[in-house]
Amino acid sequence: xxxxxxxxxxxxxxxxxxxxxxxxxxxxxxxxxxxxxxxxxxxxxxxxxxxxxxxxxxxxxxxxxxxxxxxxxxxxxxxxxxxxxxxxxxxxxxxxxxxxxxxxxxxxxxxxxxxxxxxxxxxxxxxxxxxxxxxxxxxxxxxxxxxxxxxxxxxxxxxxxxxxxxxxxxxxxxxxxxxxxxxxxxxxxxxxxxxxxxxxxxxxxxxxxxxxxxxxxxxxxxxxxxxxxxxxxxxxxxxxxxxxxxxxxxxxxxxxxxxxxxxxxxxxxxxxxxxxxxxxxxxxxxxxxxxxxxxxxxxxxxxxxxxxxxxxxxxxx
Amino acid sequence: xxxxxxxxxxxxxxxxxxxxxxxxxxxxxxxxxxxxxxxxxxxxxxxxxxxxxxxxxxxxxxxxxxxxxxxxxxxxxxxxxxxxxxxxxxxxxxxxxxxxxxxxxxxxxxxxxxxxxxxxxxxxxxxxxxxxxxxxxxxxxxxxxxxxxxxxxxxxxxxxxxxxxxxxxxxxxxxxxxxxxxxxxxxxxxxxxxxxxxxxxxxxxxxxxxxxxxxxxxxxxxxxxxxxxxxxxxxxxxxxxxxxxxxxxxxxxxxxxxxxxxxxxxxxxxxxxxxxxxxxxxxxxxxxxxxxxxxxxxxxxxxxxxxxxxxxxxxxx
Numbered sequence: 001x002x003x004x005x006x007x008x009x010x011x012x013x014x015x016x017x018x019x020x021x022x023x024x025x026x027x028x029x030x031x032x033x034x035x036x037x038x039x040x041x042x043x044x045x046x047x048x049x050x051x052x053x054x055x056x057x058x059x060x061x062x063x064x065x066x067x068x069x070x071x072x073x074x075x076x077x078x079x080x081x082x083x084x085x086x087x088x089x090x091x092x093x094x095x096x097x098x099x100x101x102x103x104x105x106x107x108x109x110x111x112x113x114x115x116x117x118x119x120x121x122x123x124x125x126x127x128x129x130x131x132x133x134x135x136x137x138x139x140x141x142x143x144x145x146x147x148x149x150x151x152x153x154x155x156x157x158x159x160x161x162x163x164x165x166x167x168x169x170x171x172x173x174x175x176x177x178x179x180x181x182x183x184x185x186x187x188x189x190x191x192x193x194x195x196x197x198x199x200x201x202x203x204x205x206x207x208x209x210x211x212x213x214x215x216x217x218x219x220x221x222x223x224x225x226x227x228x229x230x231x232x233x234x235x236x237x238x239x240x241x242x243x244x245x246x247x248x249x250x251x252x253x254x255x256x257x258x259x260x261x262x263x264x265x266x267x268x269x270x271x272x273x274x275x276x277x278x279x280x281x282x283x284x285x286x287x288x289x290x291x292x293x294x295x296x297x298x299x300x301x302x303x304x305x306x307x308x309x310x311x312x313x314x315x316x317x
Numbered sequence: 318x319x320x321x322x323x324x325x326x327x328x329x330x331x332x333x334x335x336x337x338x339x340x341x342x343x344x345x346x347x348x349x350x351x352x353x354x355x356x357x358x359x360x361x362x363x364x365x366x367x368x369x370x371x372x373x374x375x376x377x378x379x380x381x382x383x384x385x386x387x388x389x390x391x392x393x394x395x396x397x398x399x400x401x402x403x404x405x406x407x408x409x410x411x412x413x414x415x416x417x418x419x420x421x422x423x424x425x426x427x428x429x430x431x432x433x434x435x436x437x438x439x440x441x442x443x444x445x446x447x448x449x450x451x452x453x454x455x456x457x458x459x460x461x462x463x464x465x466x467x468x469x470x471x472x473x474x475x476x477x478x479x480x481x482x483x484x485x486x487x488x489x490x491x492x493x494x495x496x497x498x499x500x501x502x503x504x505x506x507x508x509x510x511x512x513x514x515x516x517x518x519x520x521x522x523x524x525x526x527x528x529x530x531x532x533x534x535x536x537x538x539x540x541x542x543x544x545x546x547x548x549x550x551x552x553x554x555x556x557x558x559x560x561x562x563x564x565x566x567x568x569x570x571x572x573x574x575x576x577x578x579x580x581x582x583x584x585x586x587x588x589x590x591x592x593x594x595x596x597x598x599x600x601x602x603x604x605x606x607x608x609x610x611x612x613x614x615x616x617x618x619x620x621x622x623x624x625x626x627x628x629x630x631x632x633x634x
Binding site: 072076079081085091095099103104119122123 | 358359360386392393394396397398399400402403408409410411413415416417418421423424435436440
């Protein structure tokens with residue numbers, strides 16, 4: 001048995017997990033998901049990255065939007081529009097049911113991990129999906145204008161168009177890893193840092209006391225997948241943030257960031273020429289197609305990724 | 318100008334207001350609505366009686382259910398069903414938009430009266446709709462079994478099938494009338510007690526300190542419409558509750574309850590023979606058709622009702 005633990009943001013991580021499920025039995029996979037993007041809106045507890053992972057793996061993600069549920073309708077939003085309510089964060093009618101359920105269960109005293117287990121089970125997912133923490137951690141983005149705003153305001157409402165000075169994870173210092181998180185990291189045969197945003201998806205997970213240490217301590221059996229391909233982000237503001245924070249926007253820049261965390265870095269074939277620069281940081285580069293545009297590519301990427309740590313690990317399931 | 322103030326529960330009151338709007342200009346009408354049925358479910362602030370009044374007057378009430386919005390869909394509920402969530406309280410997708418908006422505004426610090434004004438304005442209503450209080454008052458129902466449950470659990474989930482020992486209005490002692498409520502009662506030319514449930518719609522309004530006194534002090538210019546017709550309730554558990562609490566289930570029983578509050582009682586033509594018994598309680602009986610099955614009947618009832626207090630008051634508008 002080869003057990004895999006994946007540190008996850010949203011879309012990129014969800015796609016990677018979809019491939020991983022084709023090469024490792026679900027019971028051997030633990031996904032630890034960023035919850036610093038979570039928010040309360042309209043009184044509802046919304047966990048975007050958890051839901052993106054769940055919906056993607058359940059094959060019910062909305063292909064038109066990349067988030068929310070397939071077959072979505074927008075009746076609640078139309079009523080909100082009538083009132084001049086806040087509609088910048090898209091909440092489809094089907095998707096609302098998930099937020100209603102989560103909110104009710106949290107109000108009843110369930111933990112976010114409890115609710116996540118219930119929701120993933122209801123979608124017949126067999127892998128172990130864990131929020132990074134049951135405690136509230138919130139990514140706050142300080143813009144170069146000096147204004148500090150919640151992550152979803154930056155990411156969704158303003159379409160991550162603002163220049164960012166820094167990000168912080170409010171509440172992280174008091175947060176505890178969700179039950180099972182540290183053990184999953186410590187006991188996995190391979191820890192994968194998914195191709196997610198280093199600053200606003202992976203860093204918040206590592207900001208929960210205990211998690212970074214647990215990852216660093218087993219560096220030799222950890223592998224990251226570069227979210228930067230050909231000098232740009234596959235999706236989202238990762239490239240802009242790297243630039244803002246003074247890092248080289250390349251797979252080599254990612255290596256410089258991730259080298260304390262993992263011995264291995266998977267980079268795209270277009271970045272083949274950067275392999276020496278990656279090596280210079282102390283990470284071992286591994287080159288393959290990382291563009292998860294089709295499930296076969298994604299499956300091959302998953303197999304390739306875990307083989308960087310243990311060449312005998314993967315097999316088709 | 319004849320100003321009218323109506324103490325309101327849900328369906329019966331909403332229908333009466335619909336007729337009243339055809340005989341009095343909207344700016345001369347204040348509806349004071351029971352909010353002790355309100356609840357938080359799935360984190361959302363739900364105000365059933367306020368919404369029934371608003372949707373009915375906006376002519377968008379769902380004719381199939383008698384609550385919620387016309388053209389409703391149930392996608393959020395289907396998702397909730399998948400999770401085994403709480404679906405006993407029907408929340409349609411369109412209706413959800415109202416609850417989302419109300420919850421967000423309350424979380425932002427708006428009062429329930431603020432939000433109610435915004436929502437009714439968005440539906441182009443010109444009458445003044447006030448919650449009885451901005452403070453939380455919650456009807457709690459103690460069953461003969463000894464169990465005490467929230468009103469909506471009794472009313473919706475259990476379909477008001479349980480025998481009731483008593484009701485209480487938690488928080489009423491600390492609640493204040495919403496701004497404008499006492500003035501509307503004091504200054505109206507006519508106060509109408511709508512044909513709503515005396516125990517769980519009207520009594521909660523009167524339980525807010527100051528409101529009962531304001532009503533009693535102007536008893537001679539107040540008129541109630543009996544919610545009991547032909548020995549039964551037109552809708553809901555009013556008859557069962559009257560019986561449980563030891564009252565005669567008839568228009569005369571209603572008169573015995575309401576005589577401290579109003580000088581006049583409108584009773585249905587089928588209860589014509591009870592006029593002497595009503596008189597004996599000290600209320601003046603007025604007989605007409607009170608079954609609001611068509612808008613013409615409802616309009617005539619509204620005109621008739623306010624004429625009991627001031628025969629020159631109403632005119633078609």
